[in-house]
Amino acid sequence: MKEIEWKKDYCTGFEIIDSAHEKLFSIMRRILKICDDSNFKKNEFVCKESIKYLRSYAEKHFSEEEGVMRKIGYPKYEHHKKLHDEFKNKTVDEFERKLINTDYSKEVTVEYIEFFYDWLMNHILVEDRQIKSGK
Numbered sequence: 091m092k093e094i095e096w097k098k099d100y101c102t103g104f105e106i107i108d109s110a111h112e113k114l115f116s117i118m119r120r121i122l123k124i125c126d127d128s129n130f131k132k133n134e135f136v137c138k139e140s141i142k143y144l145r146s147y148a149e150k151h152f153s154e155e156e157g158v159m160r161k162i163g164y165p166k167y168e169h170h171k172k173l174h175d176e177f178k179n180k181t182v183d184e185f186e187r188k189l190i191n192t193d194y195s196k197e198v199t200v201e202y203i204e205f206f207y208d209w210l211m212n213h214i215l216v217e218d219r220q221i222k223s224g225k
Contacts, residue, residue, distance in 0.1 A: 092204050094119045100214045103222040104158055110151040111214055117144045118203050125203075130196045138194050144206070145186070149178055155218070164221055173217060177209060 096115040101108050117140065124130065124137045152174040159167045185202045192198045 092122075092207060094122060094203075094207050100211070100219075102214070102218050107151075107155050107158060107218065107221070110147075110154065111210070111218075114144070114148060114151065114210060115207075117147060118207050121203050122200065125196050125200050134194060137199060141186075141189065141194070141199070141202070145178070145182055148182075152178065155221075159221060162221075166217075166220065170217055170221075173213065177213075181209070182206075 094115055096112045100111060102111075121137060121140045121144065124133045124140065127133055130137070156167070156171055156174065158164075159170060164170070185205065189195075189198055189202060
C-alpha cells in the first residue's frame with residue numbers, strides 16, 4: 091500500500107484549501123489503516139462509511155475551493171471546476187460502482203484510495219497551486 095502523507099509542498103497558500111487537503115489525506119490514511127487490519131471484514135461497515143465520508147468531504151471541499159476561485163477572480167475557474175466535476179461525477183462514480191460490485195473488497199478499496207490519492211496529489215501540485223499565482 092502507498093504511504094499517504096501530507097507535505098508542506100502541497101500548500102496553496104489558502105488556509106481553507108490547505109486544511110481541507112490535509113483532512114482528505116487523513117481520511118484516506120484512516121481507510122488504508124482499516125484495509126491493513128488483519129480483521130478487515132470486522133471493520134467493513136466502518137470502511138464503507140469512511141468511503142462515503144471521503145466523497146462527501148471532497149465534494150464539500152471542491153465547492154469551497156471553487157468559491158475561493160470565484161472570489162479572487164481566478165481566470166482558469168471554468169477549467170478547474172470542470173476537472174472537479176469530471177472527477178466526482180465520472181471517475182468516483184465508476185469506482186464506487188466497482189466497489190459495490192465487489193462488495194467493497196479489500197483489494198478494490200485499496201485500489202480506489204490509491205487512485206484517489208494519486209489524483210488529488212497531482213491535482214494539488216498541478217492545478218491548485220496555480221490558484222495562488224492566478225495563472
